[in-house]
Amino acid sequence: MICEFAGRWxxxxxxxxxxxxNIEPNMDNPFMARAIQLSMDNVRSGRGGPFGSVxxxxxxxxxEGANQVTSTNDPxxxxxxxxxxxxxxxxxxxxLEGCEIYTSCEPxxxxxxxxxxxxxxxxxxxxxxxxxxxxxxDDSLIYRELAxxxxxxxxxxxxxxxxxxxxxLRAWENKTNKIEY
Amino acid sequence: MICEFAGRWxxxxxxxxxxxxNIEPNMDNPFMARAIQLSMDNVRSGRGGPFGSVxxxxxxxxxEGANQVTSTNDPxxxxxxxxxxxxxxxxxxxxLEGCEIYTSCEPxxxxxxxxxxxxxxxxxxxxxxxxxxxxxxDDSLIYRELAxxxxxxxxxxxxxxxxxxxxxLRAWENKTNKIEY
Numbered sequence: 001m002i003c004e005f006a007g008r009w010x011x012x013x014x015x016x017x018x019x020x021x022n023i024e025p026n027m028d029n030p031f032m033a034r035a036i037q038l039s040m041d042n043v044r045s046g047r048g049g050p051f052g053s054v055x056x057x058x059x060x061x062x063x064e065g066a067n068q069v070t071s072t073n074d075p076x077x078x079x080x081x082x083x084x085x086x087x088x089x090x091x092x093x094x095x096l097e098g099c100e101i102y103t104s105c106e107p108x109x110x111x112x113x114x115x116x117x118x119x120x121x122x123x124x125x126x127x128x129x130x131x132x133x134x135x136x137x138d139d140s141l142i143y144r145e146l147a148x149x150x151x152x153x154x155x156x157x158x159x160x161x162x163x164x165x166x167x168x169l170r171a172w173e174n175k176t177n178k179i180e181y
Numbered sequence: 182m183i184c185e186f187a188g189r190w191x192x193x194x195x196x197x198x199x200x201x202x203n204i205e206p207n208m209d210n211p212f213m214a215r216a217i218q219l220s221m222d223n224v225r226s227g228r229g230g231p232f233g234s235v236x237x238x239x240x241x242x243x244x245e246g247a248n249q250v251t252s253t254n255d256p257x258x259x260x261x262x263x264x265x266x267x268x269x270x271x272x273x274x275x276x277l278e279g280c281e282i283y284t285s286c287e288p289x290x291x292x293x294x295x296x297x298x299x300x301x302x303x304x305x306x307x308x309x310x311x312x313x314x315x316x317x318x319d320d321s322l323i324y325r326e327l328a329x330x331x332x333x334x335x336x337x338x339x340x341x342x343x344x345x346x347x348x349x350l351r352a353w354e355n356k357t358n359k360i361e362y
Contacts, residue, residue, distance in 0.1 A: 032342045039349035043356060050353035070360040073275045074266055075299040076257065085255055094254045104346045106338075109327055110298060113291025115336060116323045118256040123338045126346030135354045136361065142297045146290055147328055155296060157287075157304045161213045165285045165307030168220035172231035173316045175224060179251040180317065 031056050031102040032126055034064070038079070039104040042066040049137065053079040053103040055087035055096065055120075062099070063087035079103060080111035084118050094181055096120050105132050108139040109146055117181075212237050212283040213307055215245070219260070220285040223247040230318065234260040234284040236268035236277065236301075243280070244268035260284060261292035265299050275362055277301050286313050289320040290327055298362075 031054055038052025048067035055063040065082030069075055080103050088094055096118045105127040107115060115123060133140045150157040172178065212235055219233025229248035236244040246263030250256055261284050269275055277299045286308040288296060296304060314321045331338040353359065 029341060033345070036342065036346045036349065039346065040352065043349055043352045043359075046359070049362065050349040052349075069275050069298075069362045073269045073273055075269060075275045075277075075362070076262055076266055076295045081257055085257055088254045088256060092254055094250050094256045096256075104349060106340075108294055108298075110291050110294025112327060113289055113294055113323055114257045116326060117250075117289075117291060120336060123336060125338065125340055126342045127350055128340065128343065131343070131347060131350055135350050142294055143327065145297060146293060146324065155301060155304060157306065159287075159306055159309065160210060161217065161307045162309065162312070164214070165217045165220065166312060168217065168224055168231040168233075168285060169308060169312055169316050171221065171224045178224075178227070181230065181250045181256070 029102070029124070031061060031100075032104075032124055034061060035079075035102045035104045036126060038064060038066045042079075047071040048077070051079040051103070051105050053083040053101055055083045055099050055101050057087075057091075057096075057099045062090055076110065078108065078111050079105075080107050081114055084114055084120075088118070094118075100124065105129075106139070108132075108137075109142050210283070210305070212242060212281075213285075213305055215242060216260075216283045216285045217307060219245060219247045223260075228252040229258070232260040232284070232286050234264040234282055236264045236280050236282050238268075238272075238277075238280045243271055257291065259289065259292050260286075261288050262295055265295055265301075269299070275299075281305065286310075287320070289313075289318075290323050 035052045035054050039050050042048055042052060043050045048069050048071055051067040053065045054061045063083045063086035065079045065086060067079045068077040068082060080101060087096055087099060099120055100122040101115060101120050102124045106125045106129040129139050145153050216233045216235050220231050223229055223233060224231045229250050229252055232248040234246045235242045244264045244267035246260045246267060248260045249258040249263060261282060268277055268280060280301055281303040282296060282301050283305045287306045287310040310320050326334050
Protein backbone atom coordinates (compact mmCIF):
# COMPACT_ATOMS: atom_id res chain seq x y z
CA MET A 1 0.00 0.00 0.00
CA ILE A 2 2.91 2.33 0.62
CA CYS A 3 4.04 1.71 -2.95
CA GLU A 4 0.54 2.38 -4.23
CA PHE A 5 0.37 5.67 -2.33
CA ALA A 6 3.84 6.65 -3.49
CA GLY A 7 2.74 5.79 -7.04
CA ARG A 8 -0.25 8.13 -6.76
CA TRP A 9 2.05 10.93 -5.60
CA UNK A 10 4.53 10.25 -8.39
CA UNK A 11 1.80 10.48 -11.02
CA UNK A 12 0.44 13.64 -9.40
CA UNK A 13 3.87 15.27 -9.35
CA UNK A 14 4.54 14.33 -12.99
CA UNK A 15 1.25 15.94 -14.03
CA UNK A 16 2.15 19.05 -12.03
CA UNK A 17 5.51 19.34 -13.79
CA UNK A 18 3.91 19.09 -17.21
CA UNK A 19 1.24 21.66 -16.32
CA UNK A 20 3.79 24.05 -14.83
CA UNK A 21 5.49 24.81 -18.14
CA ASN A 22 4.89 28.14 -19.85
CA ILE A 23 3.27 29.88 -16.89
CA GLU A 24 2.85 33.57 -17.70
CA PRO A 25 2.47 36.03 -14.87
CA ASN A 26 -1.01 37.52 -15.15
CA MET A 27 -1.58 40.82 -13.41
CA ASP A 28 -5.25 41.05 -14.27
CA ASN A 29 -6.55 37.59 -13.62
CA PRO A 30 -10.36 37.32 -13.23
CA PHE A 31 -10.11 34.41 -10.76
CA MET A 32 -7.72 36.29 -8.48
CA ALA A 33 -9.84 39.43 -8.93
CA ARG A 34 -12.83 37.44 -7.60
CA ALA A 35 -10.79 36.10 -4.64
CA ILE A 36 -9.77 39.69 -3.80
CA GLN A 37 -13.38 40.87 -4.16
CA LEU A 38 -14.45 38.20 -1.65
CA SER A 39 -11.75 39.37 0.77
CA MET A 40 -12.96 42.99 0.50
CA ASP A 41 -16.63 42.01 0.87
CA ASN A 42 -15.72 40.06 4.01
CA VAL A 43 -14.16 43.09 5.67
CA ARG A 44 -17.23 45.16 4.83
CA SER A 45 -19.74 42.56 6.03
CA GLY A 46 -17.77 41.72 9.17
CA ARG A 47 -18.20 37.98 8.63
CA GLY A 48 -14.51 37.33 9.23
CA GLY A 49 -10.92 38.17 8.30
CA PRO A 50 -9.83 39.88 5.07
CA PHE A 51 -9.34 36.73 3.01
CA GLY A 52 -11.06 35.18 -0.02
CA SER A 53 -10.42 32.17 -2.27
CA VAL A 54 -11.86 30.45 -5.31
CA UNK A 55 -11.34 26.94 -6.70
CA UNK A 56 -11.16 26.73 -10.49
CA UNK A 57 -11.63 23.68 -12.72
CA UNK A 58 -11.26 23.78 -16.50
CA UNK A 59 -11.32 27.58 -16.47
CA UNK A 60 -14.53 27.88 -14.41
CA UNK A 61 -14.95 28.87 -10.73
CA UNK A 62 -16.59 25.88 -9.06
CA UNK A 63 -16.43 27.09 -5.44
CA GLU A 64 -15.82 30.26 -3.46
CA GLY A 65 -14.85 30.85 0.13
CA ALA A 66 -14.25 33.72 2.52
CA ASN A 67 -12.96 33.59 6.07
CA GLN A 68 -15.79 32.71 8.50
CA VAL A 69 -13.85 32.08 11.73
CA THR A 70 -15.65 34.58 13.93
CA SER A 71 -19.12 34.44 12.35
CA THR A 72 -19.36 30.62 12.50
CA ASN A 73 -17.20 29.98 15.61
CA ASP A 74 -14.90 27.77 13.58
CA PRO A 75 -11.14 28.39 13.81
CA UNK A 76 -10.65 26.15 10.75
CA UNK A 77 -12.96 28.24 8.52
CA UNK A 78 -10.23 30.04 6.60
CA UNK A 79 -11.11 31.12 3.05
CA UNK A 80 -9.14 28.29 1.42
CA UNK A 81 -10.69 25.65 3.68
CA UNK A 82 -14.21 26.93 2.98
CA UNK A 83 -13.57 26.94 -0.79
CA UNK A 84 -11.96 23.46 -0.79
CA UNK A 85 -14.79 21.94 1.26
CA UNK A 86 -17.38 23.56 -1.00
CA UNK A 87 -15.61 22.38 -4.18
CA UNK A 88 -15.47 18.79 -2.89
CA UNK A 89 -19.13 18.93 -1.89
CA UNK A 90 -20.15 20.21 -5.33
CA UNK A 91 -18.08 17.64 -7.22
CA UNK A 92 -18.82 14.78 -4.79
CA UNK A 93 -15.12 13.96 -4.40
CA UNK A 94 -12.42 14.21 -1.73
CA UNK A 95 -9.60 14.84 -4.22
CA LEU A 96 -9.36 18.03 -6.29
CA GLU A 97 -6.60 16.91 -8.66
CA GLY A 98 -6.76 19.04 -11.80
CA CYS A 99 -8.22 22.01 -9.91
CA GLU A 100 -6.40 25.21 -8.99
CA ILE A 101 -6.93 27.55 -6.05
CA TYR A 102 -6.69 31.34 -6.23
CA THR A 103 -6.37 32.90 -2.82
CA SER A 104 -6.06 36.55 -1.79
CA CYS A 105 -3.25 35.67 0.64
CA GLU A 106 -0.52 33.04 0.88
CA PRO A 107 -2.01 30.00 2.65
CA UNK A 108 -1.18 29.41 6.32
CA UNK A 109 0.21 25.97 7.27
CA UNK A 110 -3.30 24.63 8.01
CA UNK A 111 -4.58 25.66 4.58
CA UNK A 112 -1.42 24.56 2.78
CA UNK A 113 -1.78 21.18 4.49
CA UNK A 114 -5.37 20.99 3.23
CA UNK A 115 -4.20 21.93 -0.28
CA UNK A 116 -1.77 18.98 -0.25
CA UNK A 117 -4.38 16.56 1.11
CA UNK A 118 -6.86 17.75 -1.56
CA UNK A 119 -4.12 17.35 -4.19
CA UNK A 120 -4.86 20.67 -5.87
CA UNK A 121 -2.68 21.18 -8.93
CA UNK A 122 -1.56 24.75 -8.41
CA UNK A 123 -1.82 27.62 -5.92
CA UNK A 124 -2.05 31.27 -6.98
CA UNK A 125 -1.77 33.78 -4.14
CA UNK A 126 -1.69 37.59 -3.90
CA UNK A 127 -0.70 38.94 -0.45
CA UNK A 128 2.35 37.29 1.06
CA UNK A 129 2.57 35.56 4.43
CA UNK A 130 4.55 38.57 5.71
CA UNK A 131 1.80 41.01 4.64
CA UNK A 132 -0.72 39.12 6.81
CA UNK A 133 1.74 38.92 9.70
CA UNK A 134 2.18 42.70 9.61
CA UNK A 135 -1.51 43.22 10.46
CA UNK A 136 -1.59 40.57 13.20
CA UNK A 137 -2.27 37.23 11.45
CA ASP A 138 0.81 35.43 12.56
CA ASP A 139 1.11 32.59 10.05
CA SER A 140 4.90 32.98 10.27
CA LEU A 141 4.85 31.94 13.92
CA ILE A 142 3.01 28.72 13.01
CA TYR A 143 5.42 28.00 10.12
CA ARG A 144 8.34 28.39 12.55
CA GLU A 145 6.64 26.20 15.16
CA LEU A 146 6.07 23.36 12.70
CA ALA A 147 9.76 23.34 11.92
CA UNK A 148 10.68 22.91 15.60
CA UNK A 149 11.12 19.57 17.38
CA UNK A 150 8.24 18.73 19.75
CA UNK A 151 10.21 19.65 22.85
CA UNK A 152 10.73 23.20 21.63
CA UNK A 153 7.21 24.02 20.48
CA UNK A 154 5.17 26.59 22.39
CA UNK A 155 2.19 24.23 22.63
CA UNK A 156 3.52 21.16 24.47
CA UNK A 157 3.23 17.84 22.58
CA UNK A 158 3.32 14.70 24.70
CA UNK A 159 3.35 11.13 23.38
CA UNK A 160 1.62 8.31 25.25
CA UNK A 161 0.05 4.87 24.65
CA UNK A 162 1.63 4.33 21.22
CA UNK A 163 1.45 0.53 21.46
CA UNK A 164 -2.30 0.63 22.14
CA UNK A 165 -2.91 3.02 19.26
CA UNK A 166 -0.85 1.04 16.75
CA UNK A 167 -3.63 -1.58 16.75
CA UNK A 168 -5.86 0.74 14.67
CA LEU A 169 -3.12 1.36 12.10
CA ARG A 170 -2.52 -2.40 11.78
CA ALA A 171 -6.27 -2.99 11.43
CA TRP A 172 -6.36 -0.40 8.62
CA GLU A 173 -3.36 -1.98 6.93
CA ASN A 174 -5.07 -5.38 6.94
CA LYS A 175 -8.52 -4.12 5.93
CA THR A 176 -9.29 -5.28 2.42
CA ASN A 177 -12.32 -3.15 1.50
CA LYS A 178 -10.98 0.25 2.59
CA ILE A 179 -11.33 3.48 0.64
CA GLU A 180 -7.88 5.08 0.48
CA TYR A 181 -7.36 8.82 0.34
CA MET B 182 -2.99 45.68 16.77
CA ILE B 183 0.20 43.73 16.13
CA CYS B 184 1.17 44.48 19.72
CA GLU B 185 -2.22 43.36 20.96
CA PHE B 186 -1.97 40.10 19.03
CA ALA B 187 1.60 39.55 20.24
CA GLY B 188 0.32 40.25 23.76
CA ARG B 189 -2.33 37.54 23.44
CA TRP B 190 0.34 35.06 22.32
CA UNK B 191 2.64 36.05 25.17
CA UNK B 192 -0.13 35.48 27.73
CA UNK B 193 -1.04 32.18 26.07
CA UNK B 194 2.59 30.98 26.10
CA UNK B 195 3.02 32.02 29.76
CA UNK B 196 -0.07 30.00 30.72
CA UNK B 197 1.28 27.02 28.78
CA UNK B 198 4.61 27.17 30.64
CA UNK B 199 2.86 27.22 34.02
CA UNK B 200 0.56 24.35 33.05
CA UNK B 201 3.42 22.27 31.62
CA UNK B 202 5.09 21.71 35.00
CA ASN B 203 4.87 18.33 36.67
CA ILE B 204 3.54 16.42 33.67
CA GLU B 205 3.52 12.70 34.48
CA PRO B 206 3.52 10.22 31.63
CA ASN B 207 0.24 8.32 31.83
CA MET B 208 0.11 4.98 30.07
CA ASP B 209 -3.52 4.31 30.87
CA ASN B 210 -5.18 7.59 30.19
CA PRO B 211 -8.98 7.42 29.71
CA PHE B 212 -9.03 10.34 27.26
CA MET B 213 -6.40 8.76 25.03
CA ALA B 214 -8.14 5.39 25.43
CA ARG B 215 -11.32 7.02 24.05
CA ALA B 216 -9.41 8.58 21.12
CA ILE B 217 -7.95 5.16 20.30
CA GLN B 218 -11.39 3.54 20.59
CA LEU B 219 -12.73 6.08 18.07
CA SER B 220 -9.87 5.24 15.69
CA MET B 221 -10.66 1.50 15.95
CA ASP B 222 -14.41 2.05 15.51
CA ASN B 223 -13.68 4.10 12.39
CA VAL B 224 -11.74 1.27 10.74
CA ARG B 225 -14.57 -1.16 11.55
CA SER B 226 -17.34 1.14 10.30
CA GLY B 227 -15.42 2.20 7.19
CA ARG B 228 -16.30 5.86 7.73
CA GLY B 229 -12.69 6.97 7.20
CA GLY B 230 -9.05 6.55 8.18
CA PRO B 231 -7.83 4.97 11.45
CA PHE B 232 -7.74 8.15 13.49
CA GLY B 233 -9.69 9.47 16.49
CA SER B 234 -9.45 12.54 18.76
CA VAL B 235 -11.15 14.08 21.77
CA UNK B 236 -11.07 17.62 23.15
CA UNK B 237 -10.98 17.85 26.95
CA UNK B 238 -11.85 20.82 29.16
CA UNK B 239 -11.55 20.75 32.95
CA UNK B 240 -11.16 16.96 32.94
CA UNK B 241 -14.25 16.30 30.81
CA UNK B 242 -14.50 15.28 27.13
CA UNK B 243 -16.43 18.06 25.41
CA UNK B 244 -16.07 16.86 21.81
CA GLU B 245 -15.06 13.79 19.85
CA GLY B 246 -13.96 13.32 16.26
CA ALA B 247 -12.99 10.55 13.89
CA ASN B 248 -11.66 10.83 10.37
CA GLN B 249 -14.52 11.38 7.89
CA VAL B 250 -12.62 12.25 4.69
CA THR B 251 -14.08 9.55 2.47
CA SER B 252 -17.56 9.29 3.99
CA THR B 253 -18.25 13.04 3.82
CA ASN B 254 -16.13 13.94 0.76
CA ASP B 255 -14.15 16.40 2.82
CA PRO B 256 -10.33 16.22 2.65
CA UNK B 257 -10.15 18.50 5.72
CA UNK B 258 -12.24 16.16 7.92
CA UNK B 259 -9.35 14.69 9.88
CA UNK B 260 -10.17 13.51 13.42
CA UNK B 261 -8.57 16.55 15.09
CA UNK B 262 -10.38 19.00 12.80
CA UNK B 263 -13.73 17.30 13.42
CA UNK B 264 -13.17 17.37 17.21
CA UNK B 265 -11.98 21.01 17.23
CA UNK B 266 -14.92 22.19 15.12
CA UNK B 267 -17.35 20.27 17.34
CA UNK B 268 -15.78 21.64 20.56
CA UNK B 269 -16.05 25.23 19.27
CA UNK B 270 -19.64 24.67 18.20
CA UNK B 271 -20.57 23.28 21.62
CA UNK B 272 -18.84 26.08 23.54
CA UNK B 273 -19.87 28.83 21.10
CA UNK B 274 -16.29 30.07 20.77
CA UNK B 275 -13.53 30.15 18.16
CA UNK B 276 -10.71 29.85 20.70
CA LEU B 277 -10.14 26.70 22.79
CA GLU B 278 -7.59 28.15 25.21
CA GLY B 279 -7.55 26.00 28.33
CA CYS B 280 -8.62 22.87 26.43
CA GLU B 281 -6.41 19.91 25.54
CA ILE B 282 -6.60 17.54 22.59
CA TYR B 283 -5.92 13.80 22.78
CA THR B 284 -5.35 12.28 19.37
CA SER B 285 -4.59 8.72 18.36
CA CYS B 286 -1.87 9.91 15.98
CA GLU B 287 0.53 12.84 15.79
CA PRO B 288 -1.27 15.68 14.00
CA UNK B 289 -0.45 16.37 10.34
CA UNK B 290 0.55 19.95 9.41
CA UNK B 291 -3.06 20.88 8.60
CA UNK B 292 -4.29 19.70 12.01
CA UNK B 293 -1.32 21.16 13.86
CA UNK B 294 -2.03 24.47 12.15
CA UNK B 295 -5.65 24.24 13.34
CA UNK B 296 -4.44 23.44 16.88
CA UNK B 297 -2.38 26.65 16.89
CA UNK B 298 -5.24 28.75 15.47
CA UNK B 299 -7.60 27.29 18.08
CA UNK B 300 -4.99 28.00 20.79
CA UNK B 301 -5.35 24.61 22.44
CA UNK B 302 -3.19 24.36 25.55
CA UNK B 303 -1.65 20.94 25.05
CA UNK B 304 -1.51 18.06 22.57
CA UNK B 305 -1.33 14.42 23.62
CA UNK B 306 -0.70 11.97 20.79
CA UNK B 307 -0.17 8.20 20.54
CA UNK B 308 1.04 6.97 17.12
CA UNK B 309 3.89 8.98 15.67
CA UNK B 310 3.95 10.72 12.31
CA UNK B 311 6.30 7.97 11.05
CA UNK B 312 3.84 5.22 12.08
CA UNK B 313 1.16 6.81 9.88
CA UNK B 314 3.62 7.32 7.03
CA UNK B 315 4.51 3.61 7.10
CA UNK B 316 0.93 2.67 6.19
CA UNK B 317 0.58 5.28 3.47
CA UNK B 318 -0.53 8.52 5.19
CA ASP B 319 2.32 10.68 4.13
CA ASP B 320 2.26 13.51 6.65
CA SER B 321 6.07 13.58 6.50
CA LEU B 322 5.98 14.60 2.85
CA ILE B 323 3.75 17.57 3.72
CA TYR B 324 6.00 18.56 6.65
CA ARG B 325 8.99 18.53 4.27
CA GLU B 326 7.09 20.49 1.63
CA LEU B 327 6.14 23.26 4.07
CA ALA B 328 9.80 23.71 4.93
CA UNK B 329 10.73 24.24 1.25
CA UNK B 330 10.81 27.61 -0.52
CA UNK B 331 7.89 28.12 -2.94
CA UNK B 332 10.01 27.43 -6.00
CA UNK B 333 10.91 23.96 -4.78
CA UNK B 334 7.48 22.76 -3.68
CA UNK B 335 5.82 19.95 -5.62
CA UNK B 336 2.58 21.96 -5.91
CA UNK B 337 3.58 25.16 -7.73
CA UNK B 338 2.86 28.42 -5.86
CA UNK B 339 2.62 31.54 -7.99
CA UNK B 340 2.21 35.08 -6.66
CA UNK B 341 0.20 37.69 -8.57
CA UNK B 342 -1.78 40.91 -7.99
CA UNK B 343 -0.34 41.64 -4.54
CA UNK B 344 -0.95 45.40 -4.81
CA UNK B 345 -4.65 44.85 -5.55
CA UNK B 346 -5.03 42.40 -2.66
CA UNK B 347 -3.27 44.61 -0.12
CA UNK B 348 -6.34 46.89 -0.19
CA UNK B 349 -8.30 44.32 1.86
CA LEU B 350 -5.56 44.03 4.47
CA ARG B 351 -5.43 47.83 4.79
CA ALA B 352 -9.23 47.98 5.09
CA TRP B 353 -9.06 45.39 7.91
CA GLU B 354 -6.30 47.32 9.64
CA ASN B 355 -8.40 50.49 9.59
CA LYS B 356 -11.70 48.83 10.55
CA THR B 357 -12.68 49.89 14.05
CA ASN B 358 -15.44 47.41 14.91
CA LYS B 359 -13.69 44.19 13.85
CA ILE B 360 -13.69 40.92 15.80
CA GLU B 361 -10.07 39.77 16.03
CA TYR B 362 -9.12 36.11 16.18
